[in-house]
Amino acid sequence: MAHAAPAPRRMARQRRRPDVFSARTHAAVNAGLPVALGLIYGFWAAANRRFGGPITGWNLLFGFLTALVFAVVFAVLWRVSPRLGRGAHALMWFVFAGCAAGFLVSQSNLSVLSSIGVGLFTGVGILLINFYRFYSREDPMGLSRG
Incomplete structure (x- = not known):
């Protein structure tokens, strides 16, 4: 009797989500999101x-420099x-978000401790x-899947 060959573990565990947007949409978001968030923050x-x-x-x-x-x-x-x-990925976002929020509070003339x-x-x-x-x-190998 013939049996199906077992699939490698890494291939069996990865679940791909369907990509419903085109490459053009992804490129527009990659360029536009930082600009839009930067303008709002500034x-x-x-x-x-x-x-x-x-x-x-x-x-x-x-505002524009910010x-x-x-x-x-x-x-x-x-x-x-x-x-x-x-760990490093989450730590980088921690530093960025903490500095961004602290800077906004520091501009509102509150104390340094509040900031x-x-x-x-x-x-x-x-x-x-x-x-x-x-x-x-x-x-388990430590590679991000999104």
Whole structure:
């Protein structure tokens, strides 16, 4: 009698999700998401910094520079972090989210301790969520599956 050859374990464990978007859509999101999030973050930081006062040229410059830095750091992190292990991957998002939240609070004229507290609280939440997500989607060899 003939029997089917057993499938390798790595192939049997990987479940591929269907890709419903085209390559063009993925490219547009890869370019547009950091820019859109950066503009939102820059507007938020500039609004916190002006305290409800008039919009000035320096305030616009601050908002656009903040948006540029946020977008560049987010894009680099989004590209580099999936290549790391689950701990380092989650730790990079922890640092990014904590610094971003702490910076926003620091622009609203609150104390440094408030800024540190909000940054740590936000970062720890992101760390726990991401570590669980990456831990549950990683194969035993340590490679991320998305």
